[in-house]
Amino acid sequence: MVDVIVIGGGSAGCVAASTYARAGASVLIIEAGPTFAPSTTESWPTDLTNARRMPIGPESPYIDPISARTTGDQHVVATRGRVLGGSGAVNGAYFVRAPLSDFDTWPQDLWNRDTVTRYYNCIETDHDFGRLDHHGSTGPVPVTRAITAPVAQAFLQAGIASGHRHLDDLNAPTAGDGIGAVPSNVRHGRRISMAEAYLSPVADKITIRGRSQVARLLFDGDTVLGVTGRDDDGTFVVHADRVVLAAGAVRTPNLLLHSGIGPAGTLRRVGIPVRQHLPGVGVGVADHPEITIDYQPRRAPDDRGTPLQVVLHSGPIEIRPYTASFDRLIPGLSPMLPAIGVAHMTPDARGTIDVVSDDPFSAPNVEHRYGETEEDRTALSRGIDLATDILRASGLASDIHVPAGIGATTPLGGSLHTMGTARMGFDDDPLAVVDLTGRVRGARGLSVVDASMFPAPVSRGPHATVVMAAQRLVDAAISSH
Template identity: 45%
Template structure:
């Protein structure tokens, strides 16, 4: 039963929403309502095997756990972009990559988010089972582990050997500040199970009487009154209705969060007016200037007889602005229904300069928006990615005994995206910033956005660990300030 009112309504049950709901409902005098558009689970045991299994990414065509969006990567490259649509969000269906943002990444964030300031929160969310010491947590809910070199897939071992032979340094801990190089990927996995924020944070507290989690519910508008968010309009199994709220947190992801703001009249006034939406609050930065990691897939063939994979990505090579990912299986094996038969090595541009925007559908702004990436519009991005593809081909050719000689086909590769979209509601204090340093929407009371939307730019590593840290820190900071039931 969805209540008519909650002290805090959280829109979106992805990674950040799960962490926020668990943290804010820790106060028994505060009622918290978490709304998830996709399927919700009433317990950890109800989570299906394909979501638990870290060797499988259940994001292929017709997956019940995802939503698709039209994407335009470049002017002549179209794509379908898939995001998690299930309690736990994309963090419930991803590759269990849990690498922190680097210290330099936080240079674009407000001063209260420096690496030194956020390190305690990185430690608080994890239990690192491999690396002891002050950089890592030992009592957090998310397990972090690495596949030892001796247990890696033959491709991963051969890639590490080839990288070190090419002069790249071995790195024992990719979650530590320090030099670039090749090393094992920190993964949020335990005994083959992908342990995302739903299993780690929310499932253990679902029996709290002050917490309600509702699945199959879409938020259609944030209700405003006098410059303040006072509720959320929803559409669900019982039809449309309005939930009143003491405070609203939008955590619907870097696509849906800016879309919901714009549908609520919050965003670039000129664009909203053109779409027939009454502009209530002009925030030009909503949906604009996002960043993401372009990823070029270099195909090849395994030699026959290699063992099957257990984790899709066990090791990576980091250079100044590239990440090379030797996936241990063809996506056809790891992503059911994807149909990608050849294995690939992913070449990722980690510090892109090109920026994109969210484009609402003029026919119906409620429909899935177009993600206009504008990849490689900056010539420096194209040059860096081309250099990375040449490096990838050289390293693959050196993985003797694993990759079939002559099978590496850099020219037959394709441009894709790492699905790390960030910055559609970025934080800051300039005229295009959408939220302040603590994720409160600028110029509006009672409303925050907390997810990768608020990152000033995509981190140079995958964003999941940083998103969890963000939600944990915001919840801890806001715990005493948000409304309570009197």
């Protein structure tokens, strides 16, 4: 028996566990992937700390590969982190804040611009701009910027020469459109995951259970009692006063559904007893669809530094000049050409996450429906034109493989930025799954703190916002008790 169970040791889970532990609660993190002692971060595998590489290849022991339908009948394997630290331990260390205007559609009681800024500040130590009022200088997450790769340097100069505003600080409240260095959770070349940033200082106050998969939540009436699951030793049961879901925006709704919380018709179809009819679980799935422009480089690649050091924001589009080909950035991939990514950061398309059986360990059915609307396709087409023009001006490419155009069946990839699968909202919102502090409707003692609860998608990569929001939610939960 513990005070708090945190399901998922990713970024949101690490924030939640640390904050509850600091408040005096006994905390257990249950993580499906491998774990490492937070008190010995210097001995962690270099795969997880080397900011130049992303260990998400097909043979990686740190991923949760889930097949997802993207466009038409196209399926891709979407990989997420399954390790202590989650996706934030294996990604490109992009730590860009969402524009404050994104939060105007969030419930203003807890999520107005001033509050959001204060919480962004409290999670960071910005080594470039920490002296400014709109940044933090004492938080657990180091934020740095460095443009060291020739690709990034050339693309930045070409973007500026093409008339795009040079942004010194993409995390400034007034950043807007322009091109600049990517803020990263990196210090001295080391990717600082939230496991290191948040758990290391409280390592002696938290219990971590790795390689353990939660099957279902346990209830007494409408009150959560704990969880049941399996590990290498068999089935386990753990009881707690509070259960915090931080399994990510795919696994969190999947766990809710297998626990009988979700659309009643969906649950009955696969034989799961209905505990709470919440039609919003697994609907409204958002991501940032991306298409890449391959090119033949004029010079041999030099991938020093992080995988993405510069981005250009232009309206709904984010252009990503990756510092090298993906096979150099992601161990285990076949050789390929370097590429520029073009991502739609405010797409209209929404997908679903559904269960296919009553087996809690079966993979969910994930559909993204990228490029479903003409508006999304038009925006991506304009982004391709913009990226191609800057790439030509940069002198990086001897040959550019420009996509033929964006149609309803054009293969599109995602950014692995899944959001909004168990969204937050007021009591009169029929699709709201959690309230303004993340508490699941009709389930006492159960809350959600990861990107599942985003009431509307953010228009930047979500990592910094996940950390900020988790801190805000847990602080609100603790203060309400």
